[in-house]
Amino acid sequence: xxxxxxxxxxxxxxxxxxxxxxxxxxxxxxxxxxxxxxxxxxxxxxxxxxxxxxxxxxxxxxxxxxxxxxxxxxxxxxxxxxxxxxxxxxxxxxxxxxxxxxxxxxxxxxxxxxxxxxxxxxxxxxxxxxxxxxxxxxxxxxxxxxxxxxxxxxxxxxxxxxxxxxxxxxxxxxxxxxxxxxxxxxxxxxxxxxxxxxxxxxxxxxxxxxxxxxxxxxxxxxxxxxxxxxxxxxxxxxxxxxxxxxxxxxxxxxxxxxxxxxxxxxxxxxxxxxxxxxxxxxxxxxxxxxxxxxxxxxxxxxxxxxxxxxxxxxxxxxxxxxxxxxxxxxxxxxxxxxxxxxxxxxxxxxxxxxxxxxxxxxxxxxxxxxxxxxxxxxxxxxxxxxxxxxxxxxxxxxxxxxxxxxxxxxxxxxxxxxxxxxxxxxxxxxxxxxxxxxxxxxxxxxxxxxxxxxxxxxxxxxxxxxxxxxxxxxxxxxxxxxxxxxxxxxxxxxxxxxxxxxxxxxxxxxxxxxxxxxxxxxxxxxxxxxxxxxxxxxxxxxxxxxxxxxxxxxxxxxxxxxxxxxxxxxxxxxxxxxxxxxxxxxxxxxxxxxxxxxxxxxxxxxxxxxxxxxxxxxxxxxxxxxx
Numbered sequence: 255x256x257x258x259x260x261x262x263x264x265x266x267x268x269x270x271x272x273x274x275x276x277x278x279x280x281x282x283x284x285x286x287x288x289x290x291x292x293x294x295x296x297x298x299x300x301x302x303x304x305x306x307x308x309x310x311x312x313x314x315x316x317x318x319x320x321x322x323x324x325x326x327x328x329x330x331x332x333x334x335x336x337x338x339x340x341x342x343x344x345x346x347x348x349x350x351x352x353x354x355x356x357x358x359x360x361x362x363x364x365x366x367x368x369x370x371x372x373x374x375x376x377x378x379x380x381x382x383x384x385x386x387x388x389x390x391x392x393x394x395x396x397x398x399x400x401x402x403x404x405x406x407x408x409x410x411x412x413x414x415x416x417x418x419x420x421x422x423x424x425x426x427x428x429x430x431x432x433x434x435x436x437x438x439x440x441x442x443x444x445x446x447x448x449x450x451x452x453x454x455x456x457x458x459x460x461x462x463x464x465x466x467x468x469x470x471x472x473x474x475x476x477x478x479x480x481x482x483x484x485x486x487x488x489x490x491x492x493x494x495x496x497x498x499x500x501x502x503x504x505x506x507x508x509x510x511x512x513x514x515x516x517x518x519x520x521x522x523x524x525x526x527x528x529x530x531x532x533x534x535x536x537x538x539x540x541x542x543x544x545x546x547x548x549x550x551x552x553x554x555x556x557x558x559x560x561x562x563x564x565x566x567x568x569x570x571x572x573x574x575x576x577x578x579x580x581x582x583x584x585x586x587x588x589x590x591x592x593x594x595x596x597x598x599x600x601x602x603x604x605x606x607x608x609x610x611x612x613x614x615x616x617x618x619x620x621x622x623x624x625x626x627x628x629x630x631x632x633x634x635x636x637x638x639x640x641x642x643x644x645x646x647x648x649x650x651x652x653x654x655x656x657x658x659x660x661x662x663x664x665x666x667x668x669x670x671x672x673x674x675x676x677x678x679x680x681x682x683x684x685x686x687x688x689x690x691x692x693x694x695x696x697x698x699x700x701x702x703x704x705x706x707x708x709x710x711x712x713x714x715x716x717x718x719x720x721x722x723x724x725x726x727x728x729x730x731x732x733x734x735x736x737x738x739x740x741x742x743x744x745x746x747x748x749x750x751x752x753x754x755x756x757x758x759x760x761x762x763x764x765x766x767x768x769x770x771x772x773x774x775x776x777x778x779x780x781x782x783x784x785x786x787x788x789x790x791x792x793x794x795x796x797x798x799x800x801x802x803x804x805x806x807x808x809x810x811x812x813x814x815x816x817x818x819x820x821x822x823x824x825x826x827x828x829x830x831x832x833x834x835x836x837x838x839x840x841x842x843x844x845x846x847x848x849x850x851x852x853x854x855x856x857x858x859x860x861x862x863x864x865x866x867x868x869x870x871x872x873x874x875x876x877x878x879x880x881x
Contacts (some may be wrong), residue, residue, distance in 0.1 A: 258550065262288040265477065265708030267715070268733065268739050270658050271495075273565070274576050280572040280601065283594050287704045299835030300330040304448045313835060317340070330836035331446040332452035335460055338816055338830075339794065340440030341809035342463040345471025346434045346773045347612065348510050348774070350401055352478045355513040357394035358625040359482050367484035367557065370670075371477055378414050390481060397474055402432030415469050417784040419793040420821060427850060429458055429820070431466035438463070461851070464816025472777030472817070473752045476668075479512055479550065479774075481820045484557035486668040486673055486771070491555055493738045495571075497564030497694045498580040500652060502642045503531050503707010506581045508572060509588035512550040514609055515541075518818060519551075521632050522561045528755060534640050535647070542581060544572050545590040546772035547732055552665050553771035566659075568702045568735030569596075569807075570709050573598055579652040583639040584729075587623070588613050588810065590701075602650050605642035607635055642691040663743045667728075669781040678790050687798060690756075691754045693724040693837045694798035694872035697779045698767075700814060701807030702732040705745045706828035706859050710736030710798045713804045713828075717742055719865030721766040724752035724871065728782070729774035733805065740769045776814055794851025795822035798875040800868045802826035815855075819843075822852030824871050 264287040266272035275284050296302040301313035303320050311320030311329075319325050324332075359366070366372060366386055375393045376383070383389035400409040408430050413421055424430050431437050440456060441463055444450045480486075498504060522539040523528055533537045541558075543551050543565035551558065552565040566575045569590040575581060576598045583605040584595065596617045599606050607616035614620050621631050621639070676682045686692040698717055706712040714735045720727055723741075729737055741747060750760035751766040759766050770778045787794050801818045803811055805828055819827045833839040843855040858864040 262390060264288070264651065264704050265711055265715070267708070267710040267736060269662070270655065271571060271574060271739070274655055275656070278577050280577060280598055282577075282598075283570055283592060283704060284573075284709065286594075290473050298648045298832060300333050300832035301326050303329045320346050324451060325480060327453040327813045327836045327838040328451045330833050330839050331456045333725055334812070334831065335441055335445040335456045335713045337809040338460045338463050338812050339438050339445070340812035340813065341469040342434075342441070342471065343438040344810050345467050345475070345813060346401065346438060348588065349397065349471050349475045349478070349779070350435075351403070351511055351610075351739070352513045353394045353397040355516070355625070356478050357391055357398070358480055360390035363387055364482075366390055366481060368480040368482070371480035371485055375477055375481070379411070391578070393481070394478070397470070397478065401470065403435045403436065405432040405436035405724055407432050407471070409433060409466065411474070412465065412469050415473060417787060420737050423822070423851060424820065427458065427461070429462040429465065431462045434466040439464050439514035441736040453836065455841050457839065460816045461820045464813060464818075467813040468777060468780060468817030468820070470772055473780060473815070474777075475774050476572055476777050482516060482756060483512060484554050486553045486666045486671050487556040488664065488666040488671045490662045491552060491665050492564045492659065492661045493552075493566070493663045495566055495575060495578060495655040496659045496661070497566050497656060498575070498578055499540055500540055500561055500580045500654065501537045503534070503536045503538070503639060504540050504542050504581050504705060505574060505585055505639060506542045506544050506566070506572070507547050507551070508545045508586045509547045509610075509613060510545075510590070510772065511573045511587045511610065513546050513548070515551070515585075517628050518632050518635065519558055519561055521636065528684050530636070530640055532646050536643065541576065542566050543577055545569050545732060545735075546774065547587070549731075549772040550774065553668070553775070554666075556666060565735060565738070565859045568732035568738055570702050570704060571735065571739070576602060578654050579650050580654055581645065582643040583607065585635070586613050586615065586618070586763065590617065603642065603646035607638070607761075617786060633744075640797070659739050660725050660741050660744050662745065663764055664745065665743075665769055667770050668775075669778045671787070672768070672782070680786055684786065684789060686758060690881075691724070691758050692726050693754075693869070694800070694876070696720050696727050696868060697776070697799070698727050698733060698737070698804065699776050699779070699801065700731045700733055700773060700803035700811045701805060702736050703805045703807040706805050710740070710805065712859060712861055713737065714740050714742070714804060714862055715861035716804050717767060718750060719861050720868065721755060722753040723865060723869050724755040725869065726755060727767045728779055730766060730772055730775035730779060733806075734769045734771065738769060743769050762848055772816065773810070776817070780817075783821070783823075792879065793822065793852070796875060796878055798872040798879070800824045800826065800871055801866065802824040804828040804864070804866070806831070819847055819853035819855070820851055821861065824854050824856060824865055824868070826856045826868060828857065828864070830857045
């Protein structure tokens with residue numbers, strides 16, 4: 255490509271990255287924002303229906319009903335339920351594959367790296383097996399059994415993994431989920447043509463899908479991954495495009511299913527594979543983290559120091575990572591892998607491989623994850639990546655950003671590692687909250703997008719406003735990748751916090767923003783919240799805790815949001831989820847939800863205003879607890 259695309263790039267909170275992308279001689283998502291700046295007003299409000307051949311129907315004041323008679327409330331909430339069901343299905347796909355991987359490793363007597371987590375799950379599930387592999391298999395089977403129940407049979411693990419007061423609230427509301435896969439099916443059916451027209455009834459289904467997503471797709475996925483991949487350990491690590499080392503054969507990994515990379519990670523450090531790399535002229539292999547699977551690998555990076563160089567960036571950094579020329583192959587297995595990487599990979603001769611057919615890219619080779627045959631398939635992948643490295647190195651120019659990012663970012667934070675850091679219990683954190691040294695906790699989670707000010711702009715600005723108010727921030731998701739690449743997860747970022755939080759951070763040697771890893775780690779934040787509530791003997795909505803998915807992007811984020819609402823937590827969004835055309839949806843989500851679950855949706859695209867609103871809610875929660 256000879257055309258310069260640098261004239262019309264969107265803003266980024268990461269200014270060095272913004273400048274780098276502006277100078278690229280190739281098109282990226284950051285350039286396409288301008289050409290897609292005109293949005294469909296009907297789509298933004300959610301009042302467009304294309305479910306049958308009479309449509310698409312668009313609701314207006316002069317045409318308040320579609321041809322079938324569906325009004326704005328029905329159409330909007332039907333669209334929302336369909337999106338939440340799709341997002342939930344994505345997470346359930348991930349936990350199913352993760353449980354199957356645990357089961358296969360157990361059956362083949364593979365390495366169990368997280369025995370503590372395995373024992374924790376076995377205790378919760380009531381499993382008594384002396385043999386570690388039989389114990390792991392029984393845990394995996396319990397998860398799979400729950401996933402495969404019909405919709406009319408309630409999942410057994412929901413009660414075992416839920417906080418008691420929340421479980422009773424869900425039971426009272428009639429939103430305890432049946433089998434997780436069947437709930438997705440039920441949700442899709444319910445929002446089809448000429449079926450449900452009761453918006454409140456469908457919104458309750460959104461909450462039910464949120465619960466099955468959260469308990470199984472989020473909480474259990476993390477814990478099952480801990481069993482086979484190792485438990486997170488707090489440490490510092492480099493982040494940003496600086497982690498790309500051109501002396502190695504570099505494989506960028508994208509997606510959400512870390513368990514699919516287990517065998518490859520280990521194989522790349524075997525002597526025969528390292529020798530192959532050396533014969534090709536490289537020092538060896540390195541995995542470069544991108545999107546949530548990169549965050550998950552970074553979370554456990556203490557176990558993979560030889561093969562993992564660090565996390566380079568989030569979904570909308572991926573094109574820039576490839577444009578450096580230092581990546582030789584992309585292996586993907588789920589979403590957040592942008593279609594926009596395909597022409598860049600073609601131009602720079604980067605090998606593309608997909609290992610899950612749900613994520614098959616047009617220009618990629620499909621090598622499906624197959625436990626029985628994965629040794630042979632893994633060796634095939636390694637040989638093809640070496641071949642790509644040999645063909646492209648020397649003929650493709652390097653455009654590295656050796657100084658991008660930060661060298662000393664805190665990572666490895668989990669519900670277990672953080673508690674250990676605090677001395678084995680939550681009392682030190684609770685004492686700091688009670689004293690006001692930490693005013694409250696904000697979970698800033700979810701995606702990165704290119705709206706709401708630009709790439710990570712609202713997210714980073716909001717985080718800066720929150721920490722300046724002495725509110726500690728816990729993050730999970732692609733948002734974490736943007737926040738860390740802007741330096742807010744280095745201990746030195748304490749200087750940006752309010753005076754009380756700054757003193758706490760400097761005393762403990764931590765940043766005011768703690769990275770829990772991938773979007774899946776929203777489940778870890780829920781565990782922290784639950785254990786804090788248990789220690790205080792209160793329900794979750796009483797905690798001085800707020801959530802923000804400031805720059806949510808995908809249907810999965812909507813399922814996450816429904817989980818947050820089911821937990822009874824205030825949820826801030828920078829942009830509304832295409833529901834503003836329905837007065838009923840707006841009323842239920844922003845007001846009535848307070849009485850249903852204790853949660854509420856707050857929409858605001860201004861960082862300072864949003865931080866002020868969230869601070870006010872935290873102060874109200876503190877007053878309710880008399881602190």
